[in-house]
Amino acid sequence: MENDLIRKELEVVLNELGAPAGAITLERPRDPSHGDLSTNVALTLAKRLARSPREIAEEIANKMDLAAAQVESVEVAGPGFLNFRLASSSVALVIDEILKDDESWGRSDVGKGQAVMVEFVSANPTGPLHVGHGRQAALGDAISCLLEWTGWVVHREYYYNDAGRQIDQLMGSVRARYRQLLGEREPLPDDGYQGEYVKDVASVLLGDVGDRYLKDDSREANDEIRAFAVKMLRDEQDRDLSDFGVHFDQYFLESSLYAEGLVDAAIQALTETGLVFEHEGATWLKTSHFGDQKDRVMVRGNGQPTYFLPDVAYHATKWERGFERVVNVQGADHHGTVDRVRAGLQALGLPEGYPEYVLHQMVRVMQDGQEVKFSKRAGSGMTLRELYERVGVDVARYFFQMRKSEAHLLFDLDVALDHSDKNPVFKVQYAHARMCSIFRKAGIDHKSVRSGAANLGLLEHDLELDLVKRLAEFTDVVKRAARDLSPHILCDYLEQAAGAANSWYHAGNPSRNPKLTVLIDDDGLRDARLALARSVQIVLHNGLTLLGINAPEKMIRADEEES
RNA sequence: GCGCCUGUAGCUCAGCUGGAUAGAGCAUCGGCCUUCUAAGCCGGCGGUCGCAGGUUCGAGUCCUGCCAGGCGCGCCA
Known part of the structure; x- marks a missing residue:
């Protein structure tokens, strides 16, 4: 990929400079006059090398092998940015790569096949799942997929309390x-x-x-x-989740901890640490020793363990089952348990910061400017099923994923029920369907578009080049979303990519600008544009699939839906 | 009282490890339809980034204090 080529070349030059490369940021400048890609490495190295950023930038620019990086030009700008303009051949490289990789375009091997457990939903079986669980289910599943796409082997787990x-x-x-x-x-x-x-x-x-x-x-x-x-x-919960497209590898029962003696074993192990003490008839663990706000009761005066104990025992099994990396997706209302669970695990010798947490804020469902608060069936807030039966699974999943987890989510039913491009889900799905419709119109199977077949140098309109650059970012975006355990980063990208695709598509509307039409008479240009259309299709399809959302080949119109 | 999260355009939100003139969608205003589906497209308007200090060549981003909202602070789970 073009980004990788530049990055690789930069690493070579930085090593020559005696400044071993850390992570190099390549980003697309907001201002197109600043080139196609830009990096601030010179600025970040200034302090370490005790030289002016501009001077470092000049040296890097001079030493770079532009051909190897598939770059047409590099220039030093502003305080010391390096701005790259991509060689036109890079367009062909991007598209060929996408066509070649097809359904695996966007995958990478950051995780190197290591195991990671993602625990999510974990609702008690005391009633139907509500919208908050829905957010968690969508988030947890998307995070799992992001990890899978970046080379981790993911185990999806659901823990439930069946005893308390x-x-x-x-x-x-x-x-x-x-x-x-x-x-x-x-x-x-x-x-x-x-x-x-x-x-x-x-x-x-x-x-x-x-x-x-x-x-x-x-x-x-x-x-x-x-x-x-x-x-x-x-x-009922299984059905609700299954119909929502969320599946687990394992359900872990709290009762099994007791049945297998793991709670007693935890007491034993903790006691041996010397951090356990008796106070007012109860047994405490000195969790404050590991940064918890105060010490916690393990066993109550009546001999019954508190919830803390099975919680520690449960998370210890994750480590013992071989998961050196664990991500827990939980509602932010449980954030108080994070420090104490980690403290308990640290007492047992597990690493600090184990497990990782993604805490998500509450969901508010709004309609006509009013909050929808009640479900007769649940006796409280709207259930997950009630929600997705109204707006559809795709819309529900996307809405749950499109905001960063630590922010409150306002689920606007009016937008969710809108079937136009105003609804971000449909905007992305439409862009995908539009690409499909081009192939239908042309009578061509989109799968027949192959890498290396077209002269992609013919793509030179700004709308086309802009779109290609956007598509080239996909793999990096997936990596970043996975690194930050943040599906919304991908949502954001998909909306932008869909916007660029829609602009290109509409600009080529034969009634508007026949010269930009994909299905133009000129065979060479037409093939090149079909390759671009196919690339767009692949990126949007892969992105939506990653989020657990359908990428339809044709959108059903409301008037057709009636019949 | 203590802890965590949030505060960016009228609304809903992006903003990567601190980087160039703070972005998007909606709303609003102006223009555009017998289309490779107008459920759309193009353009304009709109922001003292909660407030006040500080660190830095550079702060929406980091630090301190304050303000506002949410959540949590049990021998509940």
Whole structure:
């Protein structure tokens, strides 16, 4: 790739200068008069080399082998930037590379095949998934894909609590609704779950077992109700996620930690560190020793472990299962647990900063300027399924991914329901579909467009060159989005690439400017433009696929949808 | 009170490891339709980057203080 060639050449020159290359930033200057690509290495090296940035820049410029870097010219500008103008042959290089790589264009090997676990969603099975889980599901899946595309081997994991207090509350709620169905006047427990879904569970339970549990308040009966409710709600969550296109490699049950003695083992291991102490009848871990705000209780006065303990035990299994890198995607409301979990793991000898966290802020769904707050079924906020059944899976996934995770997400239903280019998802999908329509119109199978077949030097209009440069950035963008665990970087790019593609496409509208039409009479030019159209198609397809979104070959019009 | 996140155009948001004149979409204003699908296109208007200091050749970006909003601070999970 052109960027790589320049970067490589820069590294060679920097080594000659005795300034071993760190990461070299190549970026596209905002001002096109500054060339196609620009780097600030000279500025960043000024201090280290104790020389003026301009002087360093001049030397780099003189020593560079322009032909090797596929660069037409390099100039020193401003305080010491190096501005590159790409050789026209680089256009051909980019397009040929894209056509050759096709569905794997954009992949790289940063991760070198190392294993990484991404844990996400991890909702308790006490009710339907809501929109916040949706954001997490979309984010976690996209982050997983980004890591896969950059050479990591990803394990998607879902952890759920199938044993604790909240499950008891669920059981109590179901039991109350079940007895109500049998005519009893039993109220929902104070801390019970309000949603309609509890009645559904109770009603199915009634159909299954009749009135067997009406008077039976035994431990066995309650265990059976609990298991029934968990099973049913787990199944519902699975369906919700599966229909949302999100799948996991493993579901990890909290109860298995106890069953396999891992919680006791954690107590044992922590105790051996000497950081454990007794205070007011409880057992504490000195997590403050590792930067936590205060020490935490491990085992309560009543002998029961707090949630902290299985949490540490669980994350320790991740390390023991061979995952030296772990990314946890969680709601920001859980950020208080980050320091204490890491402290617990550090006490066990795991590295500082393990695991990594992506904390996402809340989702607010807005319509007509009003917040949509209620779902009868969930008894609280809108459920994930309610959302994507309204706006479609593609739109929902994209909206969840298009903002950086640490910012609040305003999910605007009015925009989501808009089927024009105002909706960023459709803007990108349209651009892809438009490329497909060119091939349909031409009666050509787009797969028949091959690398090296066209004279790409014929592409010389600004709109075309601009588009090619944009396409060339794709691999770097994927790397950066993966590095920062930030799918929104890719969304941003896709919108820009789609914008450039749409501009090019519309400029070539035969009624407007026949000379820019792809399907022009001149065979050579036409082939070159078809190669560009195919490249656009590949980049948009790969980008959308990475985000778990369809890249349709044809958009369905609303008036066609009716029938 | 303490901790974390956020504050950039009327609205929703980008802004990479500190780099050149702070960008996009929407809204608004002006122009353009029998199209390789106008569900669109082209152009204009619009910002003391929350405030005040500091570091630096250079700060939206880093540091300190303050202001506003969100979240978290349990022998809950």
